[in-house]
Amino acid sequence: QVQLVESGGGLVQAGDSLRLSCAASGRTFSSYAMGWFRQAPGKEREFVAGINWNGGSTNYADSVKGRFSISRDNAKNTVYLQMNSLKPEDTAVYYCAAKFVYEYRYWGQGTQVTVSS
Helix, strand or coil: CEEEEEECCEEEECCCCEEEEEEEEECCHHHCEEEEEEECCCCCCEEEEEECCCCCCEEECCCCCCCEEEEEECCCCEEEEEECCCCHHHCEEEEEEEEECCEEEEECCCEEEEEEC
């Protein structure tokens, strides 16, 4: 079992930055990959960014490339999502998830990010 708790969401203006954090507990954090997803009102949940077990490999959705950055600190059991140049269309509930084998199996409760224009 893995427990995930997101934090760092809030209300910001377009062009601002936010950093989301996701604290993990349970299984050894450095043994699994992590990802960030988001879900806007009336839309399906979508992948935002992923990172492998040691941070050596990352990937991003096209919509956030060059603006968002995912990182992890295995000593702190935490994964981060640095979000820069935020746009109103980034407004969503953001979730972190733990990946085992080929699926994201454990999910946090989500944190709201609202970007005003």
